[in-house]
Amino acid sequence: MTILEEIEGVVGKKGLIIGDDVFNRKAGIWIDDGIKADAIIRPKDTKELSKVLSICNKFDQKVIPHGGLTGLAEGAITQKGQIAISSERMTSIEEVDEIGRTITVQAGVPLEKVQEEAEKYNLMLPVDLGARGSCTIGGNISTNAGGNMVIKYGMMRDSVLGLEAVLADGQIITSMNKMLKNNSGYDLKQLFIGTEGTLGFVTRAVLRLREKPTSINTVLLALDSFDEVIECLKYMDKGLGGNLSAYEVMWRNFYEVVTSSNSNHNPPLPLNYSYYVIVETLGADQDKDTALFEELLEVALDGGIIKDAVIPQSETERSKLWSIRDDVEQHYKDGPVKMFDVSMPISFMEKYVQEVNANFSAHWNEYKCVVFGHVGDGNLHIIGGVGSNEGEATELMEACIYEPLKSIKGAVSAEHGIGLEKKNYLEISRSETEISLMRNLKKALDPKNILNPGKIFD
Ligand SMILES: Cc1cc2nc3c(=O)[nH]c(=O)nc-3n(C[C@H](O)[C@H](O)[C@H](O)COP(=O)(O)OP(=O)(O)OC[C@H]3O[C@@H](n4cnc5c(N)ncnc54)[C@H](O)[C@@H]3O)c2cc1C
Known part of the structure; x- marks a missing residue:
């Protein structure tokens, strides 16, 4: 029997996509190409996936886990000769525990569905990002x-209490802990959080829910200097x-382009300030x-920390403010650009951005270097544009952005991961011994x- 015949015996015809149907599916939300792989396997649960992986392991078959394909670090990219395994049929919400404030779901449930389910119980999953659907x-x-609420609730890791994963050889590790406290030996779930599908395929999870907040306040501020940005945050x-x-x-x-006359947004504050900040509580x-x-805003305005402010008067106005921050695509309109995701201690940010700009201007007369980000989390996104998005131009842009991170001990990935895209730069943020331990873990599992x-390293 061929490997695909054996796999079909486990998942049935419904669980197997082959031939042109593979390439007819897009390789990623912002990738125009189709998926290049020999097949896409769609197991419906952990048991099926376990059998599929033990078959793949027997045949030395390379497999790539696929979720919603919204990742921004080329972590789910496949090649001919590889097989994709998608979680798209693992979409059941198994339980909401109102007392323990947890939700138990299969791995293929879209984030937004979990958010909606939690809301029915007046609870909240405090992870939110633009690709939620x-x-x-x-x-x-x-x-x-990461996303927009990290400063208060932490990253996804902080919302995972337990999980289940299948190892490369098909072994199922069920670690569906529901407690906030559990120090009984190694916390094995951490092996699968942020490891981009290289150590196991996550099949189910217990997520921590919080009480749904009943008050919300938002403001858009204008500030003149980065010192004021830091002072205002504190x-x-x-x-x-x-x-x-x-x-x-x-x-x-960033603000100028998104609120220009070519976009759908009107500038709520004039364009003559250096920084615009959305603060939300x-x-x-x-x-x-x-x-x-x-009261806090009034004192800050009087004291000169902030220069101007606009408070939305309705939910519609609030979402208009957020839509300015979220409309990253405005920067993709004229010419190829590339988005970067880095982090560093906040005190280094201003100097870092100046250095990146100096690096760009040393190489190109005309360039785009648009900056925005979750500054409260030490996380910047940079949109770089130098007329081309390929080969040498990309490598040079990467060097301009990643090299200055070395001296300030910044991270080449804040929240998107390493995938294929950043693996050549991993050693900027991780020591030789750290990478060697990562390799040992990979070999063991x-x-x-x-x-x-x-992915992540060779
Ligand atoms: C408009 C937009 C806004 C975004 N905003 C943010 C943001 O604010 N913060 C942020 O952090 N990210 C953001 N992202 C990036 C992206 O949405 C996240 O990285 C997201 O967590 C990826 O989920 P996915 O299901 O699409 O995974 P995929 O893209 O399918 O996969 C991502 C990685 O995880 C692996 N993987 C997927 N499923 C499994 C599984 N079940 N088990 C093991 N490995 C698996 C893949 O192999 C790959 O390495 C944004 C993306 C877009 C398009």
Whole structure:
């Protein structure tokens, strides 16, 4: 029997996609090409996946885990000769535990479905990102996704209490812990969080839910200097007593393009400031929280920390503000660009951005270097454009952005992962001994190197 015949015996015709149907599926949300692989396998549960992986292991067949394919680090890219395994049929929400405040789901459930389910119980999964409708819980766990509320609730890792994963040889590791505290030996779930499908295929998870906040306050601020950006972050965080949930900064060049006459957004604040910041709080008492929020803003305006502010007066106005921050695609309109995701201690940010700009201008007369990000989390996104998005131009752009991270001990990936895209730069952020331990873990768990091979490191 061929490998695909054996696999079909496990998953049936419904669970197997072959021939042109493979390439007819897009390789990623922002990738125009189709999927290049010999087959896409769609197991319906952990048991089926376990059997599929033990067959693949027997045949030394390379396999690539697929979630919603919204990843931004080429972690789910396949080649001819490889097989993709998709979680798209593992979409059941198994349980909501209102008392323990947990939700148990299969890995293929889209993030947004989990958010909606939690809301029915007045609870919240505190992980949110622009790709919420398409990305999956398995993908969020495997990339340790970040998003817009990290400053208050942490990254995906902080919302995973337990999980189940299948190892390369088909062994099932069920570690569906529901408690906040469990120090009984190694915390094995961490092996599968943020490891981009290289150590195991996540099949199910127990996620921690929080009480749904009943108050929300948002403001768009204008500031003149990066020192004020830092001062304002500390001031608001201190004054808000734990309620600060977002501190999203747009450099002027980001704000200018997104609110230009070619877009659908009107600038809520004039264009003459250096930085624009969306500050948001989540709490439990709207009247009290709003009074405190507005008082803090008034004092900051009087004291000159902030130069201008606009508070949305309705949910529609609030989502308009956020849509400015989220409309990254405006920067993709004229010419090829590439998005970067890096992190560093906040105190180094201004100097880092200056250095990146200096690097760009040393190589190109005309270039785009648009900056925005989750500054409260130390995370910047940079959109670089130099007229070409390939070969040498990309490598040079990468050097301009990654090299300055060395001296400040920054990270080449803040929240998107390493995948194929950044593996050449991993050693900027991780020592030789760290990478060697990563390799040893990989060898121990996947000695035949069949699971997502070549991602993160060779
Ligand atoms: C518009 C937009 C906005 C975004 N905003 C953010 C943001 O704010 N923060 C952020 O962190 N990311 C963001 N992303 C990136 C992306 O949505 C996340 O990385 C997301 O977690 C990927 O989930 P996915 O299901 O699409 O995974 P995929 O893209 O399918 O896979 C990503 C990686 O995980 C592996 N994988 C997938 N499923 C499994 C599984 N079940 N078991 C083991 N490995 C698996 C894949 O092999 C691959 O290495 C954004 C993307 C877009 C398009």
